[in-house]
Amino acid sequence: MKTTPNSKLAHWLRRSGLSRTELARRVRAAGQAWGQPHISTDASSVRRWLEGDIPRSPVPEILADTFSAVVGYRVTTYDLGLGDSQTVDNSLVYSSSFATTVASVSDLGRADVDRRKFLAAAPFAAVAAVGPSRDWLLNTLDQEPEPGPRVRLEDVSKVKNMFGTFQDMDVLQGGGSGRLALAMYMNVHVYPLLRRTHTDEVRRALCEAAAEQTYLLGWMAYDSGEHGVAQRYLVQSLRLAEESRNAALGAHVLAGMADQATLLGNPTEGRRLAQAGRAGLSKETSHACMADLWCLEARALAKVGDKRAAAHAVAKSEDAFSRVRPEEEQEWAEFIDHAYLNGEHANTFRDLGEADQAEAHARESIAHAQRQKRARRGAMSQAALAVSYLQRKELEGAYKAGLRTLTLAGQVRSSRAVEAVQDLQRRMRPFGDHRLVADFNERARELTAA
Template identity: 70%
Template sequence: MAKQPNHQLSAMIERSRLSRGEVARRVHARSLEYGINYINPDATSVRRWCNGEQPRHPLPGIIADVFSAHLGHRVTGYDLGFGDSPDLDRPLLYGATFGETVEAVAELGRADMDRRAFLAAVPFAAAAGVGPSRDWLLNTLDQTPEPGPRVRIEDVTNVKNMFASFQDMDVMQGGGSGRLVLTAYMSEHVYPLLRRAFADDVRRALCAAAAEQTYLLGWMSFDNGEHGTAQRYLIQALRLAEESQDAALGAHVLAGMADQATLLGNPTEGRRLAQAGRQGLAAKAESPACMADLWALEARALAAGGDSKAATHAVAESERVFGTVRPETEPEWAKFIDGAYLHGEYANVFRDLDQPENSAEHARRSIDFARSQGRARRGAMSQAALAVSHLQLGELEAAHSAGVRALDLSRRVQSSRSVEAVQDVRRRMVPFGSHPLVADFNERTRVLLAA
């Protein structure tokens, strides 16, 4: 087979502004520092590497060290196209410095673009949110930008303008719809900006814009069932939000982390993350929409843990705070926190508390809002919650009707959460045995999963 050109190495050489001969000389010098005297490449050797020849161990690491020293930030053999695996535990850590954060999120983005199947298999780490949420509250900052063309506020505006489009894509079509496009956009256009120089006000604005879209990448991954990937994006989004000094944005990221923790069976951590978000938001910023969301997610966690009284109180607090929301004063990322979303979450709270009348009431309100907005994902999930409430009341025919509507809506979006909601309805139908409606729903679900 013909060798494939190593475009990553060629791009790194061009970015470094080093000639091939200079790269070769520096590789030789670095090898001598390691006590290796048999490595002595020349410009032709570098050309062969760019043309696809794979240098033997330990050359990939030495070449990476050369570029790391020259560029002032970590470069790996993976970055240079030599096939080394990225460090997928690194994005679970809350970087002590801005430079560490930039490299962690950039490496995650590259791995997400280049090795999606590999990355999708990384596990969710149950306790990984403890340190980041604590450190976010402690608010420790640092800065180590790379020299280069200065980032202008116009560059940041361009990034922020893209956010609304990607968020609408997620809300209307599901997380699996635009995630690859957003991943490529962030890796190729946004994360490189974080390595450049900027004035302080531009730096904060850029970090906020990057945090918003890194959060959205995490949320899209979450909605698409890629929980290990989602967790890594969310932790790095939290760190970028800290750099932006936007407490509301950080609290919003913690809400996403809380939602994921509860969904994956750890409601204790989900509650703690939601509480951390509320504390930071109350101390440093004001966003009633975000506060309403945090209360709703705390209610979800409490309900999953079986605490009916506290969960009901949290729902009431969420409704109270949401009544004070003025949409025109809320940030763009908070637009989805509305009646369709919150009543859907309340329906799930009362479903888990085995209060089907309350669950059905909120599910219907969510469905009405979602239908008026054309939001199929939220409609599907709330129809599923309505179906479960009917099952809890012993109303199989009504549950079947709502379940079929959930199925039909799920086909319109790319969202594993919608499919999981339908599967939950199917599991809860098992006690009704071999009833024809159960058989019909099972067959419809099988067709959906096959598709």
């Protein structure tokens, strides 16, 4: 049977400026990153696709990510003439259809619980946040859910009551502790409710509760180092937050996306996402969320070396936090406190090379985290304190803070805490084979190996 030439794929190939050989090379490289080393695409493969052959999954998804990275915004498998994409691609799309959003987030939750390899290997897509943050600000929603048994406010209250339990689990034990349980709970009890009919009041409340917990799933995946999974949860959480008409919650989701972008080496995008979140708070203000957004902008500015702008953003964050009234804030904002903000400010000044200010903020964070028994935050702030010592060439102080980092990191399931230890090991290398460096590396070996 003769196939029809794929004009859509040909269009995007011309638009990207890539040759067939270069496209094939990028697909092979992406296949390695996705854990699919058997993908052996060459220029002949690209020719067959252009002639109408449909490659097997996950090649269509890899092609979508490849073209997206080249052109600077999201290109889907449908755009490429390769059919509807699987969950790994659908969950990056910020759909105007509520029904499509529900289907995407439900499929994502099921894939996460099943621990499907294609999802776990899905990479972070640097440009995927461009469309969602723009569409969230434009606020264009007009779809209705599918018919079914009516949901009551009492049903939503049960969902919201579970949020604090899972958030405490994340804060105190790390993202690797409760994520599977939360994903199963969402799949069984929450996402099915989204498919049913509601009054407008109930629908907004339900979408708000679902957005909060979908964000938390993304944050837990982020803390476990599964950034492709985390990004997909965050995109769908942002769409649900918009449906709820809770601007502060949407800005909170953008803060998480900003944090992730900066962490993964895209500080310019991280700053833009933080700015978009602040713009969305113009009509409905959360001082805690505003403090967080300024804090994350400071982190991004520090990464690009803009000392003056970063210091200004830290000051704006502190000013916003001084106006926080806990009783007026939403439950998800509870973590935005002295321990968190001072810890992040310590990292900002660490990246700027301002050792004294980094130390002051790190010590403030450590004191609050210790009182709250927050091992993950304590570990990361102890690591920032250790780096401040290293920046002043004070190895003994860094060693002692490093040991405290190891102790706290071992108490939680958090890849970020482990990465803080690994960062310390890298920063100690200039001290060569000093006995304190050797001892720290020996003590860290078991944690980093695990």
